[in-house]
Amino acid sequence: MEDDDDDDDDDEPVDVLPKLREECMSGCKKEIDNYKACEERIAEKGHGDCESWYFDQLACVDKCVVPKLFEYTK
Secondary structure (H helix, E strand, C coil), X not given: XXXXXXXXXXXXXXXXXXXXXXXXXXXXXXXXXXXXXXXXXXXXXXXXCCHHHHHHHHHHHHHHHHHHHHHXXX
């Protein structure tokens, strides 16, 4: 029996989520800029957090990613 290790027909699962998130970040510039501005304020003050801005950024990116991600789950 031959070993087909060089066979490119194996459909190994590929995690497309990082690629999709990167693509969607361009549409969330406002949220990302708000988060970065908050980080700068925290760095200057030395205290506080940017939790709400972080979650706003994630929500924006996820809203864009979800419909695209489901195309890959068929």
